Amino acid sequence: MAIVFALFADQPAATRAIDELRRATESRQHPAYPVQSHERSPLDGNYLPESATETGRNTLVAMIAGAVVGLVFGSIAGATLDLVGLTVGIGAAFGLLTGVLSGLLGGMMAGTRLPKQPLREAAAGLGEGRVLLTIEVEDVREVDSVEALLEAHAGDSIGSC
16 A cells, blocks of 8 residues: 655645546546545644554554563563562563553554655645645555656646655
């Protein structure tokens, strides 16, 4: 799955491109694409599709950090606390599991829905009536045809991520 984006000079130009993208036609050989229109910067990642954000990467980083911290604290707890049945191995295992789950929860809830870097750079060009369109393309082989369609409708700063 890919996100294709383009800047347009004004709303009417963007609307013409949106109409073409949302209409499935046999002559153009393309399906109807989901299109979002953005007029303000910075982009809010909460309203973008999952593939347009860095949620997956940020959540993975949080899970790894949580795993390391949980492993360290669990190992220390297993080695120093005098609890029946608690060994270093069991403490490390429970610490690792707790850290991974805490990282997963924290990563998903703590504002990790940051738009991808190319989208943030394109959104910097918003203002003075300019409109940014983001199109979610399921088949990566169709990215070139969507970019060509955006270029045919006078799109600027066309790219994909």
